[in-house]
Amino acid sequence: MFKYIKNDLPASIVVFFVALPLCLGIALASGAPLFSGLIAGIVGGIMVGALSGSQIGVSGPAAGLAAIVLAAIATLGYENFLVAVVLGGAIQLLFGILRLGIIGYYFPSSVIKGMLTGIGIIIILKQIPHFFGYDPDPEGDFAFFQVDGKNTFSEILETVNNISPGATLIALIGLGILLLWSNVLSKKGKFFQLVQGPLVAVVIGILFYVFTKNNETLAISADHLVNVPVPEDASSFLAQFSFPNFAAITNPAVWLTAFTIALVASLETLLCVEATDKLDPEKRVTPTNRELLAQGTGNIVSGLIGGIPITQVIVRSSANIQSGGKTKASAIIHGFFLLISVMLIPRLLNMIPLSVLAAILFIVGYKLAKPKLFKTMYQLGWKQFLPFITTVLVIVFKDLLWGIGIGLAVGIAVILIKSYQNSHFLHIEGEDVDDGKIKMTLAEEVTFFNKGAILKELDKLPENSYLELDVTKTRYLDNDIIEILEDFSTKAKNKNINIKLISERGIVENPPSYIEFFKLRPKTSV
Known part of the structure; x- marks a missing residue:
């Protein structure tokens, strides 16, 4: 696990600085004690991180559950709510035992990319007020319409009249450091690769706060700094933990909340796993059932010691990868x-300006929502672009779960239209012979519904084998399947698997790019 510590240690520092304000903010947005968000972040990092099969996913409290948690705490009370968190974790364990992790494979990649892009846009929009030193709402409030009656854009407009000179100046300095570090200095030597730009930006931010706190113009107010609870001694630290009231276990409302938490947390985790695997440069595949078991265990422990629910989180995971x-x-x-x-x-952490953290999250958001991606999705055709842009818009103007649900509905509608035109389904032939050859034949129409089956077959291929992939009969090949083949080509090289692609245009050995190959296909056939 520590083979790549020179890569993992700097990445963990960045994830720490991204996770810290989000843990606090999501707890605040959820109506829970601030310390409960930190508990969830610690358990998500240490326990879930150790048990998970994901190499680059990071777990912690998630904004997607904030509305559910807020309503549950108001209805049940906090100690009774913790019982629901523990039960929700147990239900997730049951989901993993029943092998329900495959559900995540049935979401089209256009929706997954839309989810990532929408989250990236929200991160940028929500950080604009923090960047300029205006903090009316908690960090982690990812909904468009807010509880105070305002919305994302009205909050940004109000920022214009509430700019803090000191917070804005250090945010601009921090953003400049991040851009200089990633685009110039990181290529100059190992020192600049080991010491990451976000760490330097945070240190400069703390020094700026210390040296300007008596300056009337540049001083940064206390409400624009990280706010971590400060215990006076060991007993006051332990007093911050809460424990569930198991006398409420017979309350039907507790069980309803538990099932809701388990269902939403599992779905959000599986979608994050799918998205994180796509971002992974090494294209590793996370075992989804093991992930549900890890998340369930984490939620049981988090609930037992006073933490809010945990999921794998795309913001922290993408920051880790990047x-x-x-x-x-x-x-x-x-x-x-x-x-x-x-x-x-805790007192040192409470000197970090939120505007510096906003600058870090600007970079994370931009990498998730690059303008080039919109052009790429548009060029792939309306069948990919429509679910993608629908998911993005609904996430930005409504919330995460609505965006995923409506985007999936649009994706299914597109597939039903294509299925009406051609009703064939996936057909795989596997023929092992003595010389190690394996033959896979795709049918006339292959859609994202077939993604899980194809991924499973390809993942089972042994090392040093020879795969014949026959697409001569295939008339419609979904972009999701092409991406799976593209990702598998990297893994095939690592496992010394040779691939022979057989099509109507001829035979190609180990195609350098499946995306380019199928982009050139005639409209009537592969």
């Missing part, structure tokens, strides 16, 4: 950083 994280060590170490920091240096 910062060079290679293995689960980065997620685990970031959890220990959270634990150590809240115990030993």
